[in-house]
Amino acid sequence: MKRKPVPSEAVSETSFPDHTVIVPPNRLKHAINREGPSTAIATDALFRAEAALEDMKIEFAGWMNQECEVLESAREILKVKGPAPALMQKLFRAAMDVKGQAALFGYPLAAQIAGSLCLLISDAPNPLRIPTAIIDRHVDSIRAVVREGVRQYDDRTGNEIHLRLAEMVKEFLSGEIDSSAAEIAALIEVRAPKL
Amino acid sequence: MEPDPRQGYGRGGIAMIRIEFQRLRFLVVDDNQHMRRIVRQLLHGFGSREIYEAEDGASGLEAFNGHNPDIVITDWAMPILDGLELTQMIRKPDANANPYVPIIMLSGHSEKSRVVQARDAGVTEFLAKPIAAKALYERVLSVVLNPRPFIRTQTFFGPDRRRNVNPNYSGVERRKGSEDAEIIPVAPLDSRVVHGSKSHELGAKASVG
Numbered sequence: 283m284k285r286k287p288v289p290s291e292a293v294s295e296t297s298f299p300d301h302t303v304i305v306p307p308n309r310l311k312h313a314i315n316r317e318g319p320s321t322a323i324a325t326d327a328l329f330r331a332e333a334a335l336e337d338m339k340i341e342f343a344g345w346m347n348q349e350c351e352v353l354e355s356a357r358e359i360l361k362v363k364g365p366a367p368a369l370m371q372k373l374f375r376a377a378m379d380v381k382g383q384a385a386l387f388g389y390p391l392a393a394q395i396a397g398s399l400c401l402l403i404s405d406a407p408n409p410l411r412i413p414t415a416i417i418d419r420h421v422d423s424i425r426a427v428v429r430e431g432v433r434q435y436d437d438r439t440g441n442e443i444h445l446r447l448a449e450m451v452k453e454f455l456s457g458e459i460d461s462s463a464a465e466i467a468a469l470i471e472v473r474a475p476k477l
Numbered sequence: 478m479e480p481d482p483r484q485g486y487g488r489g490g491i492a493m494i495r496i497e498f499q500r501l502r503f504l505v506v507d508d509n510q511h512m513r514r515i516v517r518q519l520l521h522g523f524g525s526r527e528i529y530e531a532e533d534g535a536s537g538l539e540a541f542n543g544h545n546p547d548i549v550i551t552d553w554a555m556p557i558l559d560g561l562e563l564t565q566m567i568r569k570p571d572a573n574a575n576p577y578v579p580i581i582m583l584s585g586h587s588e589k590s591r592v593v594q595a596r597d598a599g600v601t602e603f604l605a606k607p608i609a610a611k612a613l614y615e616r617v618l619s620v621v622l623n624p625r626p627f628i629r630t631q632t633f634f635g636p637d638r639r640r641n642v643n644p645n646y647s648g649v650e651r652r653k654g655s656e657d658a659e660i661i662p663v664a665p666l667d668s669r670v671v672h673g674s675k676s677h678e679l680g681a682k683a684s685v686g
Contacts, residue, residue, distance in 0.1 A: 303637075304627040306577040310547055313500040313621055317493055323618065324493040331522030331610040338518055345511045371556075378554045379509045382585030382606030386515070393607070400585070 342387040349383060350425050352376045353396075357421045365410040373417070374403045380424060391440045392427045395420055395447060402451045407458050416450050423447060496621055498524030504546035505530050506537035506563060507583070508555040512608075516550055516583070519610050523617070534558025538566050542573055548620060550613075553584035553595070560584065561598045568599035568634050576634070577627060579620035583608060599635030601625070 294305040356373040363369060380396035399420040403409045423443050426432075432440045503525055505516045513530050520528050529544045531537035535557045541549065549567070553560040560582055568576050579601040584591070587605040595603050602616040625636040 300630060302629045304577075304629060306624075306627060308624050309575070309577075310501065310579075310621045310624065313497045313547075315495040315497050317495060320493055322493040323622075324495040325614075327496065327498060327523040328610060328614045330524070331519045331614065334518045334522035335515070335610055338515065349511070375508065375554045375556070378585040379512070383509070383511060384607075386607035 339388075346384065346387040346389055346392070346428055349376070349380050349387075350428050353380055353421055353424065357417060360417070361414060365412075367410070370403060370409045370412075374400065374409075377403070377420075384424075388433050389428055390435050391432055391437060391444065392424045394435075394444055395423050395427065398444070398447050398451055399424075402454065405455055405459070411458065412454065416447075416454060419450065420447055494622070496523075496618065498617075499526050501525055501548060501617075501621075502527040502544065502546045503529065504537065504540055504544060504549045505551075506532075506534065506540075506549065506555070506560070507552040508532050509552070512552065512583075512606075515608060516613070519608070519613055522610070523614065534560065534563040534566075537563050541567060541578075545574055546578065548617065549578055549580045550583055551580060553582060553586055553591075561595065561600075564595075564598045564600050570629070570634055579624070579636075581613075581616050581620070583613075596635075596638050597633065599633075601636045 293307065296303045353373075353376040356369070356376045360366075360369045360373055377396045377399045381393050381400050384390065384393035384396060399417070402412060402416065402420070406412055426443075427440055434440075498520070503520055505513055505520075505528060507513050507516070507530075510532070513532070517528050517530070529540050529546060531540045533555045534551075537549075537551065537555075538558065540546075541563075551560040551563055555563075558566070564580050564582070567573065567578060567580065570576050580599065581602045581604060582595050582600040583604045583606060584595070585606045586592075586595075592603045601620055604612055604616055627635060628637050
């Protein structure tokens with residue numbers, strides 16, 4: 283074990299046979315203000331941020347519509363120009379955006395359905411073989427959820443649609459992936475509807 | 478009358494550790510304009526006044542080299558250069574001014590395999606979307622108050638991927654080191670957090686280093 287001398291603000295390195303541990307200077311310590319002996323952490327900044335996010339909510343419905351338009355546009359281009367890796371990537375990114383934001387915007391079911399589409403594209407050995415019909419069902423379902431204002435996780439109709447889509451994905455992937463049905467089922471998390 | 482916790486003081490007016498966000502420079506890299514706006518709004522709420530944005534990994538790398546941010550918050554799925562590739566470019570030792578910069582990956586991916594993949598690329602903290610103010614706040618606190626040492630091997634350069642050293646661990650030890658290997662102590666995040674309200678529980682879970 284070798285240890286190099288440590289001048290102030292220098293990087294400290296300690297070498298081992300197969301790795302080196304490096305302790306860089308903490309460049310962010312100037313942002314730490316210790317107002318006293320207490321080790322409690324102030325949370326007023328968090329309150330302000332939450333209030334700021336609350337103020338933005340008025341825009342979320344409009345933003346959700348815009349995300350749907352981007353997703354539909356990506357689907358249309360794929361249909362018109364035919365399956366191509368770059369176009370499928372574009373559709374995937376649009377679906378990921380819906381997956382990542384729809385719950386925050388108030389449409390958790392849309393996020394779940396987008397997640398199913400993302401899983402389909404990311405786990406298919408050859409995404410270009412994904413039938414257009416499955417992609418259409420996902421995209422159209424997301425649009426329907428937003429159009430109908432379905433904002434609950436446990437909406438019966440919405441969850442039936444989600445379950446059906448998950449079955450379609452499972453069926454397609456089963457035929458494409460050399461895996462057991464159990465492994466595929468584990469890939470797909472489906473929220474059971476509260477009937 | 479008890480001091481208002483929203484003013485930043487706990488019960489009895491005890492002074493606290495405060496992060497001066499206005500002293501931190503952030504770089505937000507995301508190809509989605511709404512997400513960039515949301516993250517910007519949250520950072521403004523925290524108190525940050527210097528926030529740079531980029532809409533893909535390539536311009537993100539350019540912004541990183543040009544503005545030298547203190548913290549990078551990046552999406553994963555982006556055109557041209559994705560978040561993992563951006564992270565790997567930043568982490569190249571000797572390739573730029575600060576390969577040790579904290580990188581918080583904010584992604585729609587939530588599967589464990591993806592988190593592991595991000596960690597192995599050199600990401601410091603991983604945050605699954607949908608974003609929440611509290612989760613982002615915790616991640617920033619973690620990188621500021623509890624910076625992790627870096628590890629360099631033949632195949633990896635990035636933050637120590639182990640949050641805890643567990644003396645009872647009996648699985649595969651990828652990092653062999655030597656029997657006399659010394660644990661390099663890093664100041665742990667204070668676990669005694671005074672909460673402004675019952676709904677905010679910070680610290681211990683996210684930040685033990």
